[in-house]
Structures are given as structure tokens and as C-alpha cells.
């Protein structure tokens with residue numbers, strides 16, 4: 158089969174690119190070291206959840222991903238008559254050719270979608286000790302006496318919460334002043350409470366100052382923090398430093414530039430410095446995560462074949478869903494980013510609603526930000542520029558807001574939208590109404 162497109166990497170970005178290309182009637186050669194599992198392993202939210210389920214022998218994470226696991230789209234792609242799947246490690250030899258084993262595959266265009274991998278930050282004091290990252294977690298055995306997780310991003314929180322949930326003594330050492338520092342500040346407060354309930358110690362604004370094997374026990378590591386606190390653990394998991402998986406791909410030899418962390422340098426149209434090569438997903442270093450990888454896969458195909466002047470990757474439109482307890486979903490800017498005076502901010506805590514209807518308390522909130530639209534200004538509440546939902550079904554609830562933002566709809570459209578009445582959903586409507594009316598409406602004035 159003479160291909161139109163080679164896609165190197167069949168993860169989230171590669172599969173999305175393949176689907177987009179096949180829908181256009183293009184012939185695709187998809188290369189990966191491993192054949193995607195029938196049924197769709199690529200829609201499981203990847204490594205962490207899966208490896209933890211395997212390690213722990215629990216259904217804890219599987220249940221939250223079960224709906225995604227049976228994705229018919231993956232089978233549809235892999236069995237498509239215009240798709241050739243090549244199993245093996247690929248190396249780019251020309252802007253339109255990839256070598257796998259001894260065979261060279263060529264096409265009109267190439268999309269690189271090889272993902273990213275965890276590394277230890279340079280000079281890390283744990284490099285001489287047995288250490289783990291979010292990609293390779295310590296196996297759960299009787300010997301695992303405790304875990305120290307270092308980092309404050311979503312990987313750190315996910316790893317700490319999961320070990321904590323399994324009853325393993327877990328401490329989370331956070332170099333920054335809060336958890337998930339790039340999100341709304343209230344998110345950290347809620348997570349800190351959740352960790353406290355779980356018995357996971359959280360040490361904000363601390364770093365490791367030393368780590369060494371305990372001379373008395375041999376198995377344990379003494380971990381000293383910058384404030385002299387000493388923690389004992391049998392494993393340290395360092396999270397949050399990743400690099401593009403481009404080592405050995407041969408990109409330098411063909412003039413395709415990467416940065417110091419191995420991420421391929423691309424424009425917002427996902428064009429690399431080498432004509433004919435586009436990139437998608439984590440390997441671009443633009444915005445790591447499955448949603449952005451899928452969006453980039455689609456855009457890379459569009460750019461590779463249409464060169465549309467309007468299609469470009471906009472990280473502000475990407476929904477981030479972090480499957481913690483409580484779940485977190487975000488989109489666009491945060492209150493901290495929104496420095497413009499004309500930005501309106503609305504927040505509804507679930508506890509407010511729950512107390513008024515059922516008397517129960519639920520941690521979490523919906524926060525929305527809007528800004529004036531060109532010409533229409535603040536009419537209709539302006540346009541949505543940011544959303545954060547923390548609480549049950551956050552990932553589902555944010556979809557409506559993502560569509561509104563992508564389509565530039567006025568906030569009034571969110572208010573008008575008829576949605577199933579639950580306290581959680583109602584909070585979205587109420588927050589949007591605050592933006593529309595530019596004040597906080599009373600709960601009694603609204604029909605449940």
C-alpha cells in the first residue's frame with residue numbers, strides 16, 4: 158500500500174491522527190513498538206491507572222476507566238482497509254520516511270507522536286538510591302513499608318492518593334507552596350483536606366535535603382527535608398519531570414529541531430522545523446495530557462494536508478480532567494491569570510446547594526470566568542474564558558462549558574441550556590447566571 162501519511166506512535170495522539178486521516182480517505186501507515194490492544198487500551202488513561210490496577214490487584218481505578226476501555230473507535234481504526242499497522246521501533250530517516258527493522262516506509266507526510274517519558278531532574282539527590290517515577294512505580298509487596306512522593310503536580314497527587322488509599326504509609330513532599338500550583342488556589346485547600354482524611358502527610362514548600370539508607374534497618378531510606386523533618390520510607394517516587402521521547406529517533410540528522418528536554422520544536426500549527434514533518438501529543442511538550450494529545454492529532458492531520466490558516470492548537474481550549482478524589486476538571490484561564498479588570502468571576506460551592514436542598518455537605522465548587530466579547534462586549538454575560546470544577550462528575554460537567562468556550566457562545570447560552578437537575582449540574586447554571594447578571598443571585602430566586 159502506498160501511504161499518504163506515516164504516523165510514528167499509536168498512543169492518544171497517533172490514534173487520533175489516524176482516525177482523522179482515515180476519515181479523509183487517506184492511506185495511513187501507523188507504527189508502534191506495540192500493537193494497540195483490541196478494545197482500546199489507548200483510551201484508558203494510560204500507564205498510571207493501569208499499572209496501579211495491575212500492581213494492586215484492585216478494581217479501584219479500573220472502574221473509573223471502564224466506560225472508556227470499550228471504545229469501538231479503536232477497533233474501527235485498526236481494522237480499517239486503508240490502515241497498515243507496523244509493529245516495531247521506528248527511526249526517522251527522511252522527512253517522509255521511517256525505518257522499522259530493515260524496512261523503510263515512506264509517505265507524503267509524517268506525523269511524530271512518540272509521547273514523553275519521566276526522568277529525574279538533573280542533580281537529584283536520590284539518583285544514587287533506588288528510585289521510581291510516575292512511569293515506573295514501586296511494586297506493592299509486603300516489603301513496601303512506606304512511600305515518599307516528591308512533587309506537587311497531578312502525577313504526584315495521583316500517586317500519593319493511590320498509595321494512601323491502599324493503606325500504605327505515604328508522605329507527599331511538595332517543593333511549591335501549594336498542590337497543583339497552576340490551578341485555582343482553592344483546589345489545593347480541598348486536596349490537602351482530602352489527603353489529611355486519607356492519612357497522607359503533605360509537606361508544602363519543602364524539598365529533600367538528604368536521603369540515605371537507614372544503617373540500622375537496611376531496607377528503609379531516611380529522607381530529610383529542608384526543615385530537618387525526617388521521614389522513613391522504602392521507596393521514593395520523584396514525579397513531574399518529563400522529556401520528549403525522541404532519543405534515537407534520528408531527528409537531529411535530518412534537521413528536525415528538539416529542545417534541551419528532547420521535545421520537538423513545533424509552531425502552533427504543529428509544524429516542526431523540518432518541512433513535511435508534523436508532531437502531535439506529549440512529544441511537542443506543548444501541553445501534556447491525553448485530551449491535548451487527541452486534539453493535536455486531529456490538527457496535525459489538518460495542517461499536514463490542508464495547511465488551513467485558521468486551524469491551530471490552542472491550549473486554552475483543552476479540558477484537563479484529573480481523576481483524584483475529589484475529581485478536578487479545568488479549562489482556560491484561572492483567576493490568577495485573569496488580570497484584566499473586565500473579567501467577571503463567579504463561584505458556587507456545592508456545600509451551599511447541598512445544604513439548601515438535602516442538608517448534606519459536599520466539598521467542591523464550580524468557578525467560571527468570563528470576559529467581554531468583541532463588539533457584543535458584556536452582553537449575554539460575555540464569553541467564557543475559564544472554568545474549574547472540583548467534585549463528583551467534574552469531568553462530565555465540564556464538557557458543556559468546553560463546547561461553549563470552543564464555539565465562543567455567550568454565557569447566557571449556558572444558562573439557557575436545559576440540563577438534568579442535580580445539585581452538581583445546578584451549580585454550573587447558577588455560576589453562569591452570576592456571570593450573566595453580574596451579581597450573585599439568591600438561591601431562593603431560582604427554581605430547582
Ligand SMILES: Cc1cc2nc3c(=O)[nH]c(=O)nc-3n(C[C@H](O)[C@H](O)[C@H](O)COP(=O)(O)OP(=O)(O)OC[C@H]3O[C@@H](n4cnc5c(N)ncnc54)[C@H](O)[C@@H]3O)c2cc1C
Pocket residue numbers: 165166167168169170171188189190191202203204205206245246247248270271272273291292402406437438439440445446447448450478479480
Ligand atoms: C503514568 C502515567 C499516568 C497518566 N495518567 C493520566 C491520567 O490519569 N489522566 C490524564 O489526563 N493523563 C494521564 N497521563 C498522561 C497521558 O497518558 C499522556 O499525556 C498521553 O498518553 C499522551 O499521548 P501521546 O500520544 O502523546 O503519547 P503516548 O500515549 O505515550 O503514545 C506514544 C506512543 O508512541 C510509541 N513510541 C514511542 N517511540 C516509538 C518509536 N521510536 N517507534 C515506535 N513507537 C514508538 C509508544 O509505544 C506509545 O504507544 C498519564 C501519563 C503517565 C505517564
